[in-house]
Amino acid sequence: MPFRFADPQADALPLHLVDSATLADWLATQPETVSAWVEANGFTGAIGEALxxxxxxxxPSAALAGYGTFKARRRSRFALAAAAPRLGARTYRIASGLPPEAAAEEALGWLLATYRFTRYAGSEAAAPALIAPxxxxxxxxxxxxxxxxxxxxxxxxxxxDMGPQELEEAARALATEFGAAIEVTSGAALKENFPMIHAVGRASPRAPRLIDLRWGSEGPAITLVGKGVCxxxxxxxxxxxxxxxxMKKDMGxxxxxxxxxxxxxxxxxxxRLRVLIPAVENAVSGDAFRPQDILTSRKGLTVEINNTDAEGRLVLADALALADEETPELIVSMATLTGAARVAVGPDLAPFYTxxxxxxAALSLAGTDAADPLWRMPFWEPYEAKIEPGIADLDNAPAGGMAGSITAALFLRRFVTESPRYVHFDIYAWNPAPAPARPKGGVGQGPRAILGALSQVFEL
Structure with a gap:
């Protein structure tokens, strides 16, 4: 479905955002009939209320959307979006109550609240439309x-329906839409040039591959690397x-x-944008890679496998090594990498390392501005020894279970040695419970913050 604002010239119902702390003041400015109607319907101005x-x-002459209190809004992103589904399939124009500094966030939340995943069941229900503030x-x-x-x-x-081939098809569709170039490495070439990607994916009948998309011919070189464990x-x-x-979300x-x-x-x-996606399925078969195997990465570093369930960092490592060979101004990796990150910050925050x-600083500020919250984590140097097993250069799953997100990030950093800037995101990519503008299911974490930081750091 298209995510669009309504035509500014459309016939629209005025929408008033009413803060529960100032509801009485607002009602005092209204006719008695309005005050009586609002009170009779028990409208308090709480987030999620609509009338x-x-x-x-x-x-109908107008509509009200509860805007809570300042404290309540601090605890809930996209406050207006909480009321949108209760307003009915009309077109609305915000008439009052929206702070100018919150207009972009609330407008985005409204559009995000219209998202529905209907591939397998249901249909696109009519949704309320909003004229852009x-x-x-x-x-x-x-x-x-x-x-x-x-x-x-x-x-x-x-x-x-979303294996390595289908992920490749999604990347190809995006490349076609925007005139980007795309190359895919698989088969013998993958085994020779990206041995850890091949090792992780070889047990599945759905062949592993490396997707490489390029777009743009001027400006800073930015390479995005995304874990594609389908x-x-x-x-x-x-x-x-x-x-x-x-684990369908492990390609988040x-x-x-x-x-x-x-x-x-x-x-x-x-x-100059480059996107690298190692796309694999970590399956079980007679050809699966094994605990205690030692793999040689594209960068030449050897890796002892102490847990085949720590496969994401292996496929990312080969892709990062390729990215680093061009020394772009910035490499960004994003992965649903560790449960330790979820224990540390929960599902809402996206931890990042740089x-x-x-x-x-730019990422932290942009995350706040874009309602895309982040939390910085440390590349803690004293933990480097935890990823050095002695029998090989690196250990993919250090024993002990402590600092799992940090040691995974340190592992990945070993494969970025030439590029001046590197940032890694250990995301969840899943909303476990419905929230305003974020239904239960897959979710983006970090892209809006990254966009804002790119604009600041590289003056785009």
């Missing part, structure tokens, strides 16, 4: 919403059923970089 006000001949960049917000929808669709699609059984260290149930890093790439290309940002202080 249509009657006019002449029973026709004054002062916002409506075209940019629409692009951000469409990019997020792409990410959600990819993550929500089950592995039966399903993760855990390999021979097989996951229990309770842990395997959500790939889905996020494709959504981010879509936004970059649709916005026409001046950069040694670049200006980039870290």
């Amino acid at each position: 249509i006000l009657p006019g002449e001949a029973g026709k 004054e002062g916002v960049d409506a075209a940019r917000i629409e692009i951000l919403a469409e990019a997020e929808a792409l990410t959600r669709d990819l993550v929500n699609t089950p592995a039966s 399903f993760d059984t855990g390999g021979l260290n097989i996951k229990p059923g309770s842990s395997m149930g959500l 890093g790939a889905a996020n970089v494709l959504g981010l790439a879509r936004a970059i290309m649709a916005l026409g940002l001046k950069m 040694d670049d202080e200006p980039l870290a």
